[in-house]
Amino acid sequence: MPASLKKPLLIDQFGRTVDYVRISITDRCDFRCVYCMSEEMTFLPREQILSLEEIYCLAQCFTELGVGKIRITGGEPLIRRGALDLLDKIGHLPLLDELVMTTNGSQLSNCAEQLKAAQVSRLNISLDTLKADKFKHLTRTGDLNVVLQGLEAAIKTGFKRIKLNAVILKNRNDDEVIDLVNFALKSDIDISFIEEMPLGVINSHNREEAYYSSDEIKADLDKHFNLEKITETTAGPSDYYRIAGAQTKVGFISPHSHNFCSTCNRVRLTVEGRLLLCLGNEHSVDLKSVMRNSNNDTELIKKCIIDAMAIKPEKHEFNLKEQPIIMRHMSSTGG
Ligand code: SAM
Numbered sequence: 598m599p600a601s602l603k604k605p606l607l608i609d610q611f612g613r614t615v616d617y618v619r620i621s622i623t624d625r626c627d628f629r630c631v632y633c634m635s636e637e638m639t640f641l642p643r644e645q646i647l648s649l650e651e652i653y654c655l656a657q658c659f660t661e662l663g664v665g666k667i668r669i670t671g672g673e674p675l676i677r678r679g680a681l682d683l684l685d686k687i688g689h690l691p692l693l694d695e696l697v698m699t700t701n702g703s704q705l706s707n708c709a710e711q712l713k714a715a716q717v718s719r720l721n722i723s724l725d726t727l728k729a730d731k732f733k734h735l736t737r738t739g740d741l742n743v744v745l746q747g748l749e750a751a752i753k754t755g756f757k758r759i760k761l762n763a764v765i766l767k768n769r770n771d772d773e774v775i776d777l778v779n780f781a782l783k784s785d786i787d788i789s790f791i792e793e794m795p796l797g798v799i800n801s802h803n804r805e806e807a808y809y810s811s812d813e814i815k816a817d818l819d820k821h822f823n824l825e826k827i828t829e830t831t832a833g834p835s836d837y838y839r840i841a842g843a844q845t846k847v848g849f850i851s852p853h854s855h856n857f858c859s860t861c862n863r864v865r866l867t868v869e870g871r872l873l874l875c876l877g878n879e880h881s882v883d884l885k886s887v888m889r890n891s892n893n894d895t896e897l898i899k900k901c902i903i904d905a906m907a908i909k910p911e912k913h914e915f916n917l918k919e920q921p922i923i924m925r926h927m928s929s930t931g932g
């Protein structure tokens with residue numbers, strides 16, 4: 598059903614309508630990206646995570662509350678056993694307008710077609726560098742060629758749109774922003790640059806020292822490309838530009854330098870069943886307990902989701918100078 602015909606049911610105390618949910622279906626990953634995880638990670642035991650059936654039930658509840666867009670994420674969503682069947686079920690929910698996914702691309706060669714069949718319309722694929730040795734360094738365990746093959750398979754499959762996500766760190770990959778945009782142009786896909794966020798303790802670098810702002814990236818790109826600002830507003834955090842004469846859009850996600858909270862339309866569901874109301878705050882509701890203690894009473898679950906809107910914070914405050922206040926890593930948050 599088109600969003601314009603839906604009655605918004607999830608409205609927070611600042612008048613923002615929530616119609617978008619990001620669902621993390623696993624906290625595990627085959628990569629260990631330096632900005633996302635520490636080298637040694639402890640993952641959640643099976644009994645603490647939502648079953649696939651529970652995730653589906655919650656997804657259905659959200660759509661019945663006016664949520665039209667669901668993003669499946671993680672961890673790496675495609676390494677959870679049963680992920681494709683779950684996506685297929687969620688993708689066919691009658692009230693859902695759009696199912697999208699964020700992935701590191703490592704499994705895409707084998708399943709791009711199945712994702713399309715599951716109604717996944719758009720993919721965000723993380724790619725921070727085009728150099729194999731740097732890719733290994735930044736992901737610790739990843740193989741650039743495997744990801745590039747996955748990306749190629751996805752492009753051939755014909756999704757509505759594919760976007761690269763690149764987290765840029767000073768003196769690590771800031772020298773590649775032009776190459777990354779050229780690569781997106783050549784592949785006829787979009788790209789967003791993301792400022793690193795201080796989520797969880799990491800041991801590879803000092804986040805303040807590695808900060809490279811969207812303004813710096815934009816200034817680097819302006820020397821090589823004619824970037825035209827896209828004025829129509831999207832509800833997302835990206836500030837978008839189009840490369841003159843091309844389809845490729847270039848986005849900037851700037852949690853530090855350009856706060857985007859006033860238009861926030863989303864909440865997150867962690868794989869532990871926590872409804873997280875803001876990426877940069879800990880306000881949350883334990884939907885797993887509500888589900889398990891009520892024998893899946895969907896009316897009660899929906900009431901809890903509606904009530905949770907009252908505690909959605911106005912905005913996030915990230916401070917790179919201090920130890921992270923938010924101890925959860927992005928991988929368990931669902932980026
Ligand atoms: N594993 C998938 C992937 O990498 O695309 C999905 C989950 S990942 C947590 C989602 C996005 O969050 C990725 O684009 C990743 O680059 C980004 N990310 C992870 N940690 C981050 C951090 N500390 N700051 C900013 N972005 C981060």
Ligand code: SF4
Nearest residue numbers: 626628630633672701
């Ligand atoms: Fe895994 Fe994605 Fe985090 Fe990298 S950013 S460690 S691929 S969850």
